Amino acid sequence: MTLDALAPGATAVVTGYAGELPARLLEMGLVPGTSIEVVRLAPLGDPMELKVRGFLLSVRKDEAAHVVVENA
Amino acid sequence: MTETQTRVRTVALAGNPNVGKTTLFNALTGSHQKVANYPGVTVERKSGRLAGVRAGGDGAPSTSAPGVEVVDLPGTYSLAPKSVDERVAFDALVGRIPGEPAPDVVVCVVDATNLERNLYLVTQVLDLGLPTVVALNMTDALDEAGIEIDVAGLAERLGVPVVETAARSGRGIDALREAVLDPPPPAQGVGWELMPAVQAAVAPLAEALGAESDVPPSQLHAEALGALTSDPLLAVWERRAPRFHQDVLDTRAALDARPVMYRMAEMTGRYGWISPVAADVVRQTAAAGQVTVSDKIDAVVTHRVWGPLIFGGVLLVIFQAVFSWAVPAMDAIEWLVGVTGQGMRAVLPDGVFEDVMVEGALTGVGNVLVFLPQILLLFLFLGIMEDTGYMARTAFIMDRAMRKVGLSGGSVVPMLSAYACAIPGIMAARTLADERERIITIMVVPLQGCSARLPVYVLFIAAFIPAGSLFGVIGYQGLAMTSLYVLGTLMAFAAAWVLRKWVFKGTGSSFVMELPPYRMPQPRYLWRRMVDRSKVFVVRAGKIIFGLSIVLWVLASYPKLDPPPALAAQMEAADQAAQDARQSLVDIDLSGRAELEGTERASIESALEAADAESLVAQNEWAGYQVRNSYIGRFGHALEPIMRPLGFDWKISAGIVASFAAREVIVSALATIYSAGADADEESLALRDAIKADTYPDGTKVFTPLVAVSLLVFFVFALQCMSTLAIAKRELNSWFWPAVMWGYMFVLAYGFSFAIYQGGKLLGLG
Numbered sequence: 001m002t003l004d005a006l007a008p009g010a011t012a013v014v015t016g017y018a019g020e021l022p023a024r025l026l027e028m029g030l031v032p033g034t035s036i037e038v039v040r041l042a043p044l045g046d047p048m049e050l051k052v053r054g055f056l057l058s059v060r061k062d063e064a065a066h067v068v069v070e071n072a
Numbered sequence: 073m074t075e076t077q078t079r080v081r082t083v084a085l086a087g088n089p090n091v092g093k094t095t096l097f098n099a100l101t102g103s104h105q106k107v108a109n110y111p112g113v114t115v116e117r118k119s120g121r122l123a124g125v126r127a128g129g130d131g132a133p134s135t136s137a138p139g140v141e142v143v144d145l146p147g148t149y150s151l152a153p154k155s156v157d158e159r160v161a162f163d164a165l166v167g168r169i170p171g172e173p174a175p176d177v178v179v180c181v182v183d184a185t186n187l188e189r190n191l192y193l194v195t196q197v198l199d200l201g202l203p204t205v206v207a208l209n210m211t212d213a214l215d216e217a218g219i220e221i222d223v224a225g226l227a228e229r230l231g232v233p234v235v236e237t238a239a240r241s242g243r244g245i246d247a248l249r250e251a252v253l254d255p256p257p258p259a260q261g262v263g264w265e266l267m268p269a270v271q272a273a274v275a276p277l278a279e280a281l282g283a284e285s286d287v288p289p290s291q292l293h294a295e296a297l298g299a300l301t302s303d304p305l306l307a308v309w310e311r312r313a314p315r316f317h318q319d320v321l322d323t324r325a326a327l328d329a330r331p332v333m334y335r336m337a338e339m340t341g342r343y344g345w346i347s348p349v350a351a352d353v354v355r356q357t358a359a360a361g362q363v364t365v366s367d368k369i370d371a372v373v374t375h376r377v378w379g380p381l382i383f384g385g386v387l388l389v390i391f392q393a394v395f396s397w398a399v400p401a402m403d404a405i406e407w408l409v410g411v412t413g414q415g416m417r418a419v420l421p422d423g424v425f426e427d428v429m430v431e432g433a434l435t436g437v438g439n440v441l442v443f444l445p446q447i448l449l450l451f452l453f454l455g456i457m458e459d460t461g462y463m464a465r466t467a468f469i470m471d472r473a474m475r476k477v478g479l480s481g482g483s484v485v486p487m488l489s490a491y492a493c494a495i496p497g498i499m500a501a502r503t504l505a506d507e508r509e510r511i512i513t514i515m516v517v518p519l520q521g522c523s524a525r526l527p528v529y530v531l532f533i534a535a536f537i538p539a540g541s542l543f544g545v546i547g548y549q550g551l552a553m554t555s556l557y558v559l560g561t562l563m564a565f566a567a568a569w570v571l572r573k574w575v576f577k578g579t580g581s582s583f584v585m586e587l588p589p590y591r592m593p594q595p596r597y598l599w600r601r602m603v604d605r606s607k608v609f610v611v612r613a614g615k616i617i618f619g620l621s622i623v624l625w626v627l628a629s630y631p632k633l634d635p636p637p638a639l640a641a642q643m644e645a646a647d648q649a650a651q652d653a654r655q656s657l658v659d660i661d662l663s664g665r666a667e668l669e670g671t672e673r674a675s676i677e678s679a680l681e682a683a684d685a686e687s688l689v690a691q692n693e694w695a696g697y698q699v700r701n702s703y704i705g706r707f708g709h710a711l712e713p714i715m716r717p718l719g720f721d722w723k724i725s726a727g728i729v730a731s732f733a734a735r736e737v738i739v740s741a742l743a744t745i746y747s748a749g750a751d752a753d754e755e756s757l758a759l760r761d762a763i764k765a766d767t768y769p770d771g772t773k774v775f776t777p778l779v780a781v782s783l784l785v786f787f788v789f790a791l792q793c794m795s796t797l798a799i800a801k802r803e804l805n806s807w808f809w810p811a812v813m814w815g816y817m818f819v820l821a822y823g824f825s826f827a828i829y830q831g832g833k834l835l836g837l838g
């Protein structure tokens with residue numbers, strides 16, 4: 001399953017990647033093993049707001065689609 | 073303090089965005105650089121002098137720090153820069169800015185409430201091998217976040233001193249200053265592990281780089297790894313170390329073939345070290361998952377329905393308030409200018425100098441200064457948006473819509489900043505990772521209504537839009553103002569769409585943005601920004617407008633001409649009639665014949681009144697004749713054929729040309745022309761009334777509501793600002809795009825004004 005498919009409120013753990021993920025997301029800590037909570041979606045349904053390592057991060061869905069996750 | 077240390081000359085503040093680097097910088101140097109609560113406030117390298125120990129400190133002479141330069145850098149998440157501002161930070165840290173050696177000491181500023189992610193950059197900075205001090209900032213917010221940090225443990229793991237600070241309240245500043253002046257030895261790095269396959273590939277690359285460049289040995293490994301994993305970092309070496317550049321490309325191909333995921337090796341390696349360390353030194357005291365105040369605010373502000381409504385509401389309230397709240401202050405300034413004018417007339421000797429100062433300088437400057445309250449209010453509101461953290465939320469809300477025109481949420485901050493002034497808007501575009509998006513943003517940002525347009529907007533709206541309100545809440549004038557801003561913004565979107573579609577084709581950038589916690593805005597900083605802005609505005613009024621007003625007044629008053637014969641005769645006749653009437657009144661009084669008092673006296677008095685009125689009419693006509701035939705009058709008339717189709721008379725045409733230096737000049741230009749054209753008895757400096765009263769020789773109004781709308785729209789679109797062009801040139805490194813920018817905006821301005829005026833006339837609105 002990829003990150004963009006998660007509904008608000010769901011949590012998951014990063015297990016791998018599908019395709020080219022912006023390096024920035026990795027530098028901000030979305031490395032394998034990291035747990036992620038989807039906090040909410042923007043009013044127009046995109047981007048999504050994530051909670052990672054204690055901070056809030058806004059990511060577009062088509063970028064989140066590169067992150068493979070597993071339910072925690 | 074040891075004396076063996078080499079002298080510290082430069083200290084650089086590095087760190088993630090929004091961790092309080094600039095707040096620390098201000099505290100260390102006594103500067104007033106801009107601080108706000110969103111990532112990417114600082115986009116330039118700023119330097120200042122380290123201030124000495126505050127009075128009341130221990131006063132040790134060794135800490136008085138003569139001549140230490142502190143450098144504030146833009147925030148960056150890593151040393152692999154993705155945008156112009158991050159590039160500045162990176163170049164400064166590795167000493168790659170021409171004429172600027174690498175700093176003697178790096179202060180790595182860290183947000184204590186968000187330690188784990190911040191440590192990524194810390195470990196990178198430590199790998200640079202410079203003397204480093206970590207400033208653990210925002211320690212005042214730890215309690216609320218329910219976090220405790222083992223500071224000694226952290227310092228031990230990092231191998232460098234860690235100083236606890238709370239930059240906003242000034243806590244820990246002295247300790248930080250001492251740590252910096254007594255710097256630790258060069259950092260050793262934390263000993264994180266790169267995956268073996270990549271490590272094996274980097275070692276020979278580092279060697280190749282060392283042979284071909286002057287990179288210090290301690291940094292070779294970091295530079296080689298950077299070049300291997302990041303394209304922008306590799307590009308640096310294409311010219312400077314071509315063999316190394318080729319080696320990297322070969323290595324990449326070899327790794328890709330195996331395949332080894334070398335691009336993410338650094339991130340997984342560093343976080344592999346960081347995660348256990350963070351788990352060790354950070355202790356969560358509050359139950360995790362507790363709902364914070366920020367969460368509660370966000371639930372409303374970014375809500376599916378409320379979010380956009382609130383955003384629209386906020387903008388509407390700002391423009392409304394700018395209109396209505398500023399009125400008392402405006403009246404006060406207007407009154408002050410009037411009083412000053414009377415005072416000057418009383419003090420200065422009659423003559424040309426008095427006229428220049430009162431009708432030229434004071435009228436020109438006064439009529440612009442009147443708008444200072446409005447501009448300050450606008451800055452206050454934008455400051456509150458920035459300081460609370462709401463600005464970052466607008467980017468989140470708007471990203472999807474911005475994507476439709478080929479931009480991203482990242483360009484929302486530049487565009488909103490441009491409501492204050494295009495220049496910070498253009499600068500803020502530095503945070504955009506996609507170069508094409510950055511150029512597009514710069515190209516369209518000047519269409520956003522800026523505060524220099526406010527004087528023009530307010531003047532004409534106040535003169536031509538009734539003061540009433542819709543449902544008793546939404547004032548028509550505020551609504552008119554909002555629509556001008558909306559018009560500019562919609563056009564900016566349209567222009568961006570066109571540029572993305574036809575010129576800078578591409579899919580657009582990604583949008584990865586941190587959403588900071590909400591914070592109380594700091595009155596001190598809001599106040600500071602308003603004071604700074606007032607200074608800028610007053611200095612501008614004092615220099616540009618003062619000088620231009622005098623020039624304009626002279627151009628509007630000379631050459632001095634004789635009245636044409638018919639007018640001269642008319643004036644003489646009127647004066648003669650008035651004089652005769654006065655004489656008759658005196659005669660009656662002297663004769664003492666009471667029976668004449670009633671009828672005859674009344675008729676003479678009315679004759680006198682008529683004669684005076686006629687004299688005034690002639691005087692005004694004479695003054696008008698004079699100004700029409702002045703230098704500026706002739707110039708304006710020469711332009712009139714071009715501007716006539718937009719509904720502009722010669723005065724507006726001349727004013728528009730003068731305002732290509734700066735928009736607000738049109739206000740002082742009109743004020744000066746009207747004041748030079750008014751006869752000396754008229755004391756009113758209020759331009760609003762002069763505009764409404766002005767007529768063509770045939771008696772029709774110069775400013776109909778249609779003309780006013782056409783003029784306002786012209787000002788929405790036209791790029792009349794030298795500074796914007798200069799900054800755009802600097803940021804884009806060429807005159808080509810600024811020239812295009814000026815051209816397309818002029819075409820829009822002329823085209824829309826033309827369509828509105830001609831269309832309006834066809835509909836019979838003229």
Ligand SMILES: Nc1nc2c(ncn2[C@@H]2O[C@H](COP(=O)(O)OP(=O)(O)OP(=O)(O)O)[C@@H](O)[C@H]2O)c(=O)[nH]1
Nearest residue numbers: 089090091092093094095109112113114147238239
């Ligand atoms: N609670 C708290 N807030 C702080 C502290 N230091 C800074 N802030 C706030 O943090 C926000 C960011 O501060 P800045 O100084 O602009 O941060 P910066 O690191 O220069 O940010 P960029 O220029 O965007 O990289 C502002 O809202 C500050 O008021 C602190 O010690 N405690």
Ligand SMILES: [Mg+2]
Nearest residue numbers: 093094113114
């Ligand atoms: Mg800053």
